[in-house]
Amino acid sequence: MRTLVFYTSKTGFVKKYAEWIAEELHADLLILGKADCRTIQSYDVIIYGGGLYAGGINGIGRIKKNLLKLKDKKVIVFASGASPETDKVIDEVRNRNFTPVQQKQIRFFYLRGGFNMTGLGFFDRFLMKLLKMKIMSKKNKAIPLDGDETGMLNAMENPVDFTKKENIKDLINYARE
Numbered sequence: 231m232r233t234l235v236f237y238t239s240k241t242g243f244v245k246k247y248a249e250w251i252a253e254e255l256h257a258d259l260l261i262l263g264k265a266d267c268r269t270i271q272s273y274d275v276i277i278y279g280g281g282l283y284a285g286g287i288n289g290i291g292r293i294k295k296n297l298l299k300l301k302d303k304k305v306i307v308f309a310s311g312a313s314p315e316t317d318k319v320i321d322e323v324r325n326r327n328f329t330p331v332q333q334k335q336i337r338f339f340y341l342r343g344g345f346n347m348t349g350l351g352f353f354d355r356f357l358m359k360l361l362k363m364k365i366m367s368k369k370n371k372a373i374p375l376d377g378d379e380t381g382m383l384n385a386m387e388n389p390v391d392f393t394k395k396e397n398i399k400d401l402i403n404y405a406r407e
């Protein structure tokens with residue numbers, strides 16, 4: 231079985247998981263921009279990883295557009311966000327990014343990443359500033375913040391890394407089945 235792991239990563243969390251997965255499966259590893267359609271189609275197991283940005287999986291459009299061409303392959307997608315890996319978060323990400331038909335063809339895994347402002351470009355930093363202002367205005371009005379909001383405020387000051395190699399275990403087992 232030839233296995234390809236390819237990914238897009240803005241601040242390195244997805245990259246770290248992609249490297250762990252490729253190493254474990256002895257798979258080839260590419261960044262999304264280097265993986266053209268013909269290359270992807272030459273593999274039996276295709277694993278794509280992207281970060282979560284406002285609920286969407288970064289770069290997932292490319293995979294969804296070409297799903298028909300991958301109908302005989304094992305297609306796995308993993309997403310890394312800062313949110314904790316609760317069933318609620320996982321279901322929301324899955325249902326937001328994939329239709330029920332796509333969910334039959336794609337096996338989805340959520341691997342918790344982290345948060346690091348320093349690697350972000352101008353646009354993402356701007357979005358984060360807006361989010362911070364929104365949370366701060368709630369705080370200033372003495373409206374209680376939920377766990378995600380408090381976590382996000384803290385992470386904007388101090389980078390957090392929730393990546394753990396053991397998180398890839400289920401994905402690896404599924405890829406090997």
Ligand SMILES: Cc1cc2nc3c(=O)[nH]c(=O)nc-3n(C[C@H](O)[C@H](O)[C@H](O)COP(=O)(O)O)c2cc1C
Binds near residue numbers: 238288357358
């Ligand atoms: C603008 C922006 C939006 C984000 N939106 C989400 C989100 O909706 N859910 C989440 O869990 N994490 C969110 N995050 C956090 C990233 O998904 C997280 O840092 C991820 O690990 C990034 O992976 P990467 O650096 O490899 O792309 C967001 C981060 C930024 C900068």
